Amino acid sequence: MGRFGLALRHAVRAVLAFGVITAFSGAAYADTGDTAWILTSTALVLLMTLPGLALFYGGLVRSINVLSVLMHCFAIACLMSVIWLVVGYSIAFGDGNGATDGAGQWWGGLSRAMLSGVTGESMTGTIPEPLFFMFQMTFAIITPALIVGSFVERVRFDAVLKFSAIWILVVYAPVCHWVWGGGWLADMGVRDFAGGLVVHATAGISSLVFVAMLGKRKSFGHDMHPPHAPVLVMIGSSMLWVGWFGFNAGSALGANGGAAQAMLVTHISAATASLVWMMIEWIQFRKPTLVGICTGMVAGLATITPAAGSVGPAGALIIGFLAAIICYYAVVLIRNRLKFDDSLDVFAVHGVGGILGTLIIPFVAALGPLAPGLGEDSVMGAFMAQATGVVAVCVWSAIASFAILFVVKLTGSLRVDEQTEDQGLDTNTHGESAYP
16 A cells, blocks of 8 residues: 555656646647547538538439539539648638738738648647648638539539639638638627638629629520429438538537537527428418428528527527528529529528628627627627628629639630530530439
8 A cells, every 4th residue: 555655646746747837838738528529520511511512402403414513512622622721721810921011910821831830739729720720621612612503504614613713712711811810800890600701601792793704594584494303402401400510519619518509509590490481482382392491491500600609599599580581582582583593592592691690690699598699799889890791701702703703714614505504514524424
């Protein structure tokens, strides 16, 4: 017992000494629980694009174009991963190369290109920085992939790759820095918990510009084909729903109460919007559709995304209810009244949803139990900050997307020829068929 007691005493002294050294050295160490949750969240967000979004979009198009949609999503995932490593992450989350002239408010610079200075021991909060890099990479993958839904069935594959490669650097990464990387919108107090502005507003506005410059499908308005595989739509949307828990709850960057709160309100908003969208269709057309209830779910998820860190369950109910109504009639307005061939309603669902969720935060942040609220910020002050963020992001996305598409058109056509459009992109562009 004497030897055991002596050994135990030395062990305790060693532990205490290590703790004192750590405290004085200021070293940061990963929290294993937080790290495990963000590892899981990273996989969940990648699941949203591959295969969730790919199947959701693929089921909505004609059978002769389904492989082209899957190819767009898969190729974008690969391309964005490489670009994010080379320079995208640095633009979004760099320190502006130490700039003192205000440039760091607008972009992160190139100091972290190719992950320069990042090691396995470098930390972002309580998680390793390489993991934060990977988590944010999955956001950079899904955002340009969302735009795919606007130009399906008529776009050239090379134009998709060119546009996406430039867009991620000129639109997504700078806006990401403005909001999440310590830029000017962050300093203004703009709240965007998981991407209402950074993801959905940028993708939605850019989709509308792409549609305007690309033109309508030949069949738009007079010979429209129904979704060829609602079963794929349901499978894909279900993967989006599950993956969105990583998207929103993962944005807490820890296994904590904030993550649990975000997961709760995300689910409530999605469920509410699904039911309301279904009821609107049921009342108008006497038939509740599977595609409709799945689309309502996506609208509820997109709308709660910026607010997931600021509202409670009561606020989530309101957001889901409004998301279904406003996004549904945005679809009607864009498609039927304005005659924009935003093929899979990217702007009406993602763009309108993300903007709505961003603007509504100050008005529902304190409703009901479990609501984090706005802290000491006034409602109108917070609303003005949110509105400024919406205007800035939308205007920049529109102008930059127009310029990118103009450049891409100079290097080749955006659109396939009429024969390819008639026969389908699968066989003519990729030499394969989903249903031989």
